[in-house]
Amino acid sequence: MTHSTKVLTLPPSADQHDHQHHQLVFGLEGETAFELVGRSREVRIGHGCLVPCATDHVFSGLGDNRILVLDLPTESTDRLQQERINRLFQHPSYFHCPPELQLLLRSLSREIQHNPEDRLLQEACCNTLICALQRQLDHSLPARVRGKLNMELLDDYIDTHMDRRMPVDELAGLFCLSSSQFFARFREQSGLTPSQYVHERRLQAVRDALIHAPDSIAQLASRFGFCNQSALTRAFSQRFDLSPAQFRRQWSQHPSEDCAKQP
Known part of the structure; x- marks a missing residue:
C-alpha cells in the first residue's frame, strides 16, 4: 500500500480493531484515549503513539480533538524508507514530541490538511515526519533537561x-x-x-x-x-x-x- 495521511477527529464512542499496515499517530488538539497491548494513555498535543501492523488497539476522542494519522506500508520498494519504518515499529509504544518536532508537525499537518489531493506533497510530509521522529527517538535523553x-x-x-x-x-x-x-x-x-x-x-x-x-x-x-x-x-x-x-x-x-x- 502507499502512504495515507489524514487529519481526523475521533468520536467519543470507543472503537477497537487492528489493521494490516503500520500506523503513526500525532496529537494535534484536545485529547484522545488509546490503549495499546494493555497500556492506556491519553494522546494529546505533544504526544503520539506507534501502532505496528496487526496490533489490536482501542481508541476514542475526549471532547474536541484532532489527530494526524499516517498509515505506512509493512513492505516498500524504497529500501531506506523501509529500514526507517522497521526501526520505528519494532513494538507498540507512546512517545512525546520536543518543541522543534512540534513546530515541524504543525506546519506539515496544515499542508496535509489543505492539500489532500497532492499525493507528492503528502508523501514528502510523511517521509519528513518519519525521519524527524526517528532522529528524535534515537537521540532522546533519559532525563528531561x-x-x-x-x-x-x-x-x-x-x-x-x-x-x-x-x-x-x-x-x-x-x-x-x-x-x-x-x-x-x-x-x-x-x-x-x-x-x-x-x-x-x-x-x-x-x-x-x-x-x-x-x-x-x-x-x-x-x-x-x-x-x-x-x-x-x-x-x-x-x-x-x-x-x-x-x-x-x-x-x-x-x-x-x-x-x-x-x-
Whole structure:
C-alpha cells in the first residue's frame, strides 16, 4: 500500500480493531484515549503513539480533538524508507514530541490538511515526519533537561487557535509539562501568567487587524476569541485607551502615527 495521511477527529464512542499496515499517530488538539497491548494513555498535543501492523488497539476522542494519522506500508520498494519504518515499529509504544518536532508537525499537518489531493506533497510530509521522529527517538535523553520554553512554538500555536479558549493544560501539553510546571516556568520566563500572555497576544492581533483588515468589530471579536463585540471593545479600551472604532478611525486619518499605547 502507499502512504495515507489524514487529519481526523475521533468520536467519543470507543472503537477497537487492528489493521494490516503500520500506523503513526500525532496529537494535534484536545485529547484522545488509546490503549495499546494493555497500556492506556491519553494522546494529546505533544504526544503520539506507534501502532505496528496487526496490533489490536482501542481508541476514542475526549471532547474536541484532532489527530494526524499516517498509515505506512509493512513492505516498500524504497529500501531506506523501509529500514526507517522497521526501526520505528519494532513494538507498540507512546512517545512525546520536543518543541522543534512540534513546530515541524504543525506546519506539515496544515499542508496535509489543505492539500489532500497532492499525493507528492503528502508523501514528502510523511517521509519528513518519519525521519524527524526517528532522529528524535534515537537521540532522546533519559532525563528531561530544564531549559527555556520555546516561545516560537507557543506563539505559533496561539496564533493558530486564537478564535477559541486555550486552557493552561492545553498549552502545557505543547511542552510535555504538567499545568503547574508550565505555569511556574512560563511566569518565571515571561513575567506574565499564560492567560495574561494569550490575552495580550489577542489584543495585539486585533490592533494589527484594525489597520490591515476590513472586518467589522463584531467579526474581529469572533475571529480573535472574544465572546462578543462588547467584550472586545471593553478589553481593547482598557489596554489601549481607545475603543477599536476610535483606533481604526484615528489610524485612517493619521496612518504614520501609533494611536494606541504600547507596553
